[in-house]
Amino acid sequence: MRTTSEILSSANAVKSKAALLTTDEKNRALRLMADELEASAPAILEANAGDVEAARGVIPDVMIDRLSLSAARIKGMAQGLRDVSDLPDPVGRTLSSVKRPNGLTIERVSVPFGVVAVIYESRPNVTSDVAALTLKSGNVAVLRCGKEAARSARAVGDALRAGLTKAGLPADLVAVVEDTDRASSLELMKAVGRVDLLIPRGGAGLIRTCVEQALVPCIETGTGICHVYVDEYADPDKALLIVDNAKTSRPSVCNAAEVLLVHEAIAPTFLPAIYARLTKERSDKGLVPVAFRPDERAAKILGMKPADGALFDTEYLDYILAVGVVSDVGEAISHIAKHSTHHSEAIVTENQANAERFLREVDSAAVYHNASTRFTDGGEFGLGCELGISTQKMHARGPMGLEELNTYKYLIRGNGQIR
């Protein structure tokens, strides 16, 4: 077994090489990696079966589903690699250029970070998705998968590395950390000078550990307590559609709504309507009904008991919706400032002034007017891909694509200038 420290040394040894790869070299490698992934399907499926067998009864069924690979899923992963080969190369873009009065030209160009470490949980497709994005953006990937998916990640990593070798490139441009103890995550978090960027992808616990422990530059991703505010001037039909979609289309993801805020003027009609739609109407169709957690004002209208506890501070990731009634758009904005994780929030209104105020004043990565929070996604934003959704303000905010995996440097050309 290679230790995490050895893997980091190998990664750093090839980082200049990664930064200088041409677009053609990278695209050719991505296609060969896709081919190898498909050719290695039997080995990957066998490894994955081992992971799934070991996980049964240990992790919830919904997680087992995330963990499980099939021939079709492997084909999808390969297609993901090919799709990234079709995206524009983010490296070497001139971001600005200025000629100074003293004759110096100062150019700002995009460059890779170097070694990008990603810590993630049990979805084996992340291994190939992330490797594709880091390679295309000129970075070296050090991938640390959760232990439930360790066999699968190793097998996927082996195939990707074989593809790199076939392309005549160093296999160490992509490495899967072999030690899946907690210690290996901490080692990545503390590898000052050896990890140029750390991206934790996972639940609130992982993110918190990174905030507390990481000494290397780190981008927090993916915890979403997202709000939909239904304004006094909302079109009720749009509001029903948007709240339904934001809550139920995929409740386990970070851009799903967790909290519904309703203006007091519309609450007496809207709340019973959305309640019927998300509970009885869903049950009638054989769908999982949504459990409402109302505050006092909402509970009164719905004839329910108010919910206990931190109803507005929980990322449910489930068919559960916290519901509050507010007196105006200002109170909605204050409520969001207090409880949001600054991911995605939406206002539903036909009042332009209220919409613009909400867009301007809500301090979240993505702020919507008359659309579902579920659109916060690299693909939906037209980035072509996504490495995660940043909920912090430094460097990248919202969906991170290839450009967000680059930093920049200044190139200054002179003819003997001194100061």
Add this chain to the structure above:
Amino acid sequence: MRTTSEILSSANAVKSKAALLTTDEKNRALRLMADELEASAPAILEANAGDVEAARGVIPDVMIDRLSLSAARIKGMAQGLRDVSDLPDPVGRTLSSVKRPNGLTIERVSVPFGVVAVIYESRPNVTSDVAALTLKSGNVAVLRCGKEAARSARAVGDALRAGLTKAGLPADLVAVVEDTDRASSLELMKAVGRVDLLIPRGGAGLIRTCVEQALVPCIETGTGICHVYVDEYADPDKALLIVDNAKTSRPSVCNAAEVLLVHEAIAPTFLPAIYARLTKERSDKGLVPVAFRPDERAAKILGMKPADGALFDTEYLDYILAVGVVSDVGEAISHIAKHSTHHSEAIVTENQANAERFLREVDSAAVYHNASTRFTDGGEFGLGCELGISTQKMHARGPMGLEELNTYKYLIRGNGQIR
């Protein structure tokens, strides 16, 4: 005395207000703050005299000079505030905008961070410089000055706050931390959710403490082990000028050169020439001569004893120059990769291929061809101002101006879109 925690609470209470100020409101406030600063000169000078008296014999004379204010320096600080009022407002720029096939328009706009805390050392002018930049960029400033300048910083802060009040704005848009114990720095570093961005401005010790202790987003600034590489194909006259300027024009600043690397083919003639220029010729003019710290190969050419210790890993900030001989541009690049703090490096050469290779391969914030490293500065880069020079890769690299004090958010406008 207000505690640091109270100051943070007040700062957070006005951060939405700061973000929504119009350009006119901010510019008017900056001019009134400048007026108040000038009007408060007697009080500021008295406070400063107290600081200087307490510091005599405690800190070196060069630091006493940095600490000392005069009527002229206060005028300069006021002018700095007025200069920032003339700069473009960085808030609310549309950075990108796209209409998606589903009809959503997705706009990326620049927005302030929120509460920006800055920890700095003993230069009282930093208090007003930083306050100007944070206000203009829509942020709230929490300023934590070193204890040597505490009286001065308080007096400057009082004048700035009086200016804000005259402008009809909350004084708490700018606050000087009153507690100058080490504990108040640590409190800022750990104020998760209450400090949106922390910028330490100071020596290597402060930066290291921030890397190790900070839980809030932090931009490292200003440690510079900068290199000048004199290539085999250098114009010797340009090289002499550039090395001299990079080392001696202001050795105490972070963009001064600390290391000279010389190609072996030119070293036998160039090294004696630069040695004479920086030692005897400076002494003859009554200037401080530069102490050379040569590696073995350089020492042999200069007829000196090789320097001991970590000669290539020290930020001297003094009239001291580490000197090495390398076999080619590749060795120079490798040397820099190993020893640099990724701040500023220069190549002197008339060979275009070597220049472009150096520019491409050296991974530093600013990479120069035939110019002095001393140009790494917000003003010299045309940013109009500077809050510090980032030596990290996340968010901002190199000189940070007003734009770097903004983050962005996505505004998404729809008409009922769901996913």
